[in-house]
Amino acid sequence: MNVQSPNSFRMGPDEEGQFGIFGGRFVAETLMPNILELDEAYTKAKKDPEFLSELEYLNKHYTGRPSPLYFAERLTEHLGGAKVYFKRDELNHTGSHKINNCLGQILLAKRMGKKRIIAETGAGQHGVASATVAARFGYPCMVYMGAKDVHRQSPNVFRMKLLGAEIESVTAGAGTLKDAMNEALRDWVTNVEDTYYLIGTAAGPHPYPELVRDFQSVIGKETREQIQEAEGRLPDMLIASVGGGSNAIGLFHPFLDDESVQIVGVEAGGKGLDGDEHCASLTAGRPGVLHGNRTYLLQDAEGQIEEGASISAGLDYPGIGPEHSWLKDTGRVEYVPIMDTEALEAFQLLCRLEGIIPALEPSHALAEVVKRAPAMDKDQIIVMNLCGRGDKDVHTVAEALGIEV
Amino acid sequence: MTQRMTNRFAKLAEENRPAFVTYFMGGDPNFETSVEIMKGLPAAGADVIELGMPFSDPMADGPSIQAAGLRALKQGQNLTRTFDMVRAFREHDEETPIVLMGYYNPIYQYGSEKFLDDAKEAGVDGMIIVDLPPEMDEELCIPALSRDLNFIRLATPTTDEKRLPKVLSNTSGFLYYVSINGITGAAAPKPEEVAKSVTHIKAKTDIPICVGFGVRTAEQAAVIGRAADGVVVGSAIVSTVAESLNGDQPTENTVSNTLELVASIAEGVRTARN
Numbered sequence: 049m050n051v052q053s054p055n056s057f058r059m060g061p062d063e064e065g066q067f068g069i070f071g072g073r074f075v076a077e078t079l080m081p082n083i084l085e086l087d088e089a090y091t092k093a094k095k096d097p098e099f100l101s102e103l104e105y106l107n108k109h110y111t112g113r114p115s116p117l118y119f120a121e122r123l124t125e126h127l128g129g130a131k132v133y134f135k136r137d138e139l140n141h142t143g144s145h146k147i148n149n150c151l152g153q154i155l156l157a158k159r160m161g162k163k164r165i166i167a168e169t170g171a172g173q174h175g176v177a178s179a180t181v182a183a184r185f186g187y188p189c190m191v192y193m194g195a196k197d198v199h200r201q202s203p204n205v206f207r208m209k210l211l212g213a214e215i216e217s218v219t220a221g222a223g224t225l226k227d228a229m230n231e232a233l234r235d236w237v238t239n240v241e242d243t244y245y246l247i248g249t250a251a252g253p254h255p256y257p258e259l260v261r262d263f264q265s266v267i268g269k270e271t272r273e274q275i276q277e278a279e280g281r282l283p284d285m286l287i288a289s290v291g292g293g294s295n296a297i298g299l300f301h302p303f304l305d306d307e308s309v310q311i312v313g314v315e316a317g318g319k320g321l322d323g324d325e326h327c328a329s330l331t332a333g334r335p336g337v338l339h340g341n342r343t344y345l346l347q348d349a350e351g352q353i354e355e356g357a358s359i360s361a362g363l364d365y366p367g368i369g370p371e372h373s374w375l376k377d378t379g380r381v382e383y384v385p386i387m388d389t390e391a392l393e394a395f396q397l398l399c400r401l402e403g404i405i406p407a408l409e410p411s412h413a414l415a416e417v418v419k420r421a422p423a424m425d426k427d428q429i430i431v432m433n434l435c436g437r438g439d440k441d442v443h444t445v446a447e448a449l450g451i452e453v
Numbered sequence: 454m455t456q457r458m459t460n461r462f463a464k465l466a467e468e469n470r471p472a473f474v475t476y477f478m479g480g481d482p483n484f485e486t487s488v489e490i491m492k493g494l495p496a497a498g499a500d501v502i503e504l505g506m507p508f509s510d511p512m513a514d515g516p517s518i519q520a521a522g523l524r525a526l527k528q529g530q531n532l533t534r535t536f537d538m539v540r541a542f543r544e545h546d547e548e549t550p551i552v553l554m555g556y557y558n559p560i561y562q563y564g565s566e567k568f569l570d571d572a573k574e575a576g577v578d579g580m581i582i583v584d585l586p587p588e589m590d591e592e593l594c595i596p597a598l599s600r601d602l603n604f605i606r607l608a609t610p611t612t613d614e615k616r617l618p619k620v621l622s623n624t625s626g627f628l629y630y631v632s633i634n635g636i637t638g639a640a641a642p643k644p645e646e647v648a649k650s651v652t653h654i655k656a657k658t659d660i661p662i663c664v665g666f667g668v669r670t671a672e673q674a675a676v677i678g679r680a681a682d683g684v685v686v687g688s689a690i691v692s693t694v695a696e697s698l699n700g701d702q703p704t705e706n707t708v709s710n711t712l713e714l715v716a717s718i719a720e721g722v723r724t725a726r727n
Binding site for chain 2: 345
C-alpha cells in the first residue's frame with residue numbers, strides 16, 4: 049500500500065497500457081501488430097455512435113439488459129443487518145455476465161474484418177457466450193478448455209457444441225484455465241492474420257483489460273441508476289467475486305471515485321491459503337508477468353507459475369486482471385479469500401431463502417455478504433454482483449455434498 | 454555487440470558461410486547431461502549457442518520445447534544453474550557466443566539487474582526474451598545494452614514496413630527472423646518467402662539476420678542458409694534429446710544422438726553457399 053492515491057481511480061490505463069506498474073504488453077513479436085491494430089480499432093469504435101448504438105441495441109434486445117437490481121428481502125431478514133441487493137446478471141441471455149463482453153468484442157472483430165473467433169474458457173460461461181455471439185454473427189469459433197474443466201463443466205461443453213463451436217480439450221499442465229489460455233495464445237500466434245482472440249476476462253495484453261472492463265461496466269452503470277431509483281442514494285458496499293476479475297471490475301469501475309462506497313473483491317480461497325490449493329493470487333501471490341500482463345500471480349520462488357485450485361472452475365486461474373492488482377496496491381479495493389466450504393454453504397442458503405440457484409463463482413461473493421451484512425446497520429446497503437446462474441454447477445455441488453444425482 | 458559475437462560473425466563472413474545457431478534446453482534431461490551436450494556443440498558444428506531457460510508457461514513454444522522445459526524444471530533447473538552451465542562451458546570455450554533464451558517472469562523474479570550482472574559475469578553474450586517486445590524495452594533491453602550484452606529481437610512475417618524500424622531499434626548481436634507465424638517446431642517455412650523477407654530486412658540494417666522456427670533438416674538448413682546470415686535449429690535438437698530418453702532419464706545415446714544430429718545439420722549449413 050505504498051502507492052500514492054491518484055486523483056481519480058478511473059483514468060487508467062496510461063498510454064503504455066499500464067495501471068501503475070501493472071498491465072502492459074508482454075507478448076511475442078508476432079502478436080504485436082495485431083494488438084496495436086486492436087488498440088486502434090477499439091479507440092475508434094468507442095467514440096463511434098454507430099458502434100455504441102449497435103452494442104446498446106444488442107444488450108437490450110439480445111441479452112435482455114438492463115438486468116434487474118433485486119432486493120433480497122428474505123436473505124436480508126435472515127442476516128439481520130444491511131439491506132442486500134443483487135445485480136441479477138445471471139438472468140442475462142447465456143446465464144452470466146460474460147455475454148456483455150462478448151457482444152462488444154464480436155462487433156470489434158466484425159469491424160476489423162476478422163474471419164474466425166478463438167476463446168479460452170474455465171467454467172465454460174465465457175465459452176458459451178463466445179460460441180453464442182459467433183453463431184449470431186456467423187463466425188467459426190474454437191474454444192480452448194482445460195481437460196479437467198471439460199469434465200466438471202460438461203453441460204456447458206454440450207451447449208457450446210450445440211451452438212456450433214469446436215472444443216479443444218487442453219491436457220497440458222493441470223488442464224485448467226491457464227493452460228487453455230496458453231493454447232489459445234498459440235493458436236493466435238499461428239493464425240494471426242485472420243483470427244480474433246476473444247479474451248473472456250479483464251486480463252491479457254493491453255488493450256484487453258481496458259476494453260473488457262469497458263464492456264462490463266454496463267453492470268456498474270446500471271447499478272448506479274437502479275440503486276438511486278430504489279434507495280435514493282449510492283450503496284455503502286459493493287461485493288463481487290474475482291477470478292480474472294471481469295464481473296467485479298464491471299461493477300466496481302463506475303463507483304471507484306465515490307469515496308463513500310466501500311468495495312470488496314472476493315477471491316477463491318479453495319481449501320485454505322496455508323497449502324497450495326487455492327486461487328487467491330492477490331492475497332497470497334506476488335507481482336509477475338504472464339499472459340501478456342504484469343499482475344499478481346501464484347508462483348514459486350523462481351517465477352514458475354503454480355496451478356490454482358478451487359471448487360469453482362471460473363475462479364481457477366493463477367492470475368488476476370491488472371487493474372485489480374493496482375486497486376489492491378492503492379488500497380481502493382479490499383480483496384479477501386473465501387473457502388470452498390463457505391461458498392458451498394452460501395450457495396445452498398440462497399437456493400432456500402431466495403429461490404435462486406447461483407453459480408459457484410458468485411457464491412464466493414455471497415459468502416462474504418453473509419459475513420459482513422450482520423455487522424452493518426439496517427439502513428446500510430450492500431450490492432452484490434450475482435454474475436452467473438448455477439445450473440452448470442449442480443453436479444459439482446452434488447459431488448461435494450456426497451449426493452448422487 | 455560483445456566482442457565474442459562480433460568476432461564470430463566477422464569470421465563467418467570471411468569464410469562466406471552462414472552461422473549455425475543451435476538451441477537446446479538447459480537442464481534437460483538433467484543438469485549434467487545438458488552440460489555435456491553444451492560442451493559438445495561447438496565441435497559438432499554450432500557457431501552460436503542458444504541456451505533455453507525453462508518456463509512453466511511457454512506461450513510461443515510447441516509441444517517438444519514445452520515438454521523439455523517441464524523435464525528440466527522437474528530436475529531443478531533454474532537461473533542459478535543456467536549460469537553454472539555457462540561457467541562450466543566457458544572453462545573450455547572462450548570463443549563461442551552464448552545467448553540465453555526464455556520468458557520474462559523468472560528473470561523478473563530473480564531481479565532484472567542481478568540477472569544481467571550475473572549473466573555478464575558468467576560469460577553470456579546476449580538474450581532473447583520472447584515476451585518482451587520493443588514496447589517493453591525499459592524492463593530489460595535498455596539495462597542489458599548498457600552492460601554491453603546483446604538484446605536479440607524477433608522479427609516475424611507480421612512485422613510490416615511500419616513496425617520494422619521499431620523492431621530494429623535497440624536490437625543487437627543479430628536479428629532472429631521467425632520464418633513462420635506460429636510456435637516453435639511447427640510447419641516448415643517456405644524458402645522463397647524467407648529469402649524475400651531476409652533481403653527486405655537486410656536493406657534496412659547491417660546486423661546479421663538468423664532465421665529459425667520450423668527448420669529441422671540439413672536440406673532445409675542449406676536452403677535457408679543461402680539467404681540468411683544464420684540458421685537456427687531448436688525443436689529438432691530438443692526432440693532428439695527426448696527420443697533418446699528412457700522415461701525421463703538419459704541413456705548412453707542421449708548426448709551422442711543429439712550431437713550427431715547437430716553435426717548432420719551443420720553439414721547442410723556449411724555447404725549452403727557452395
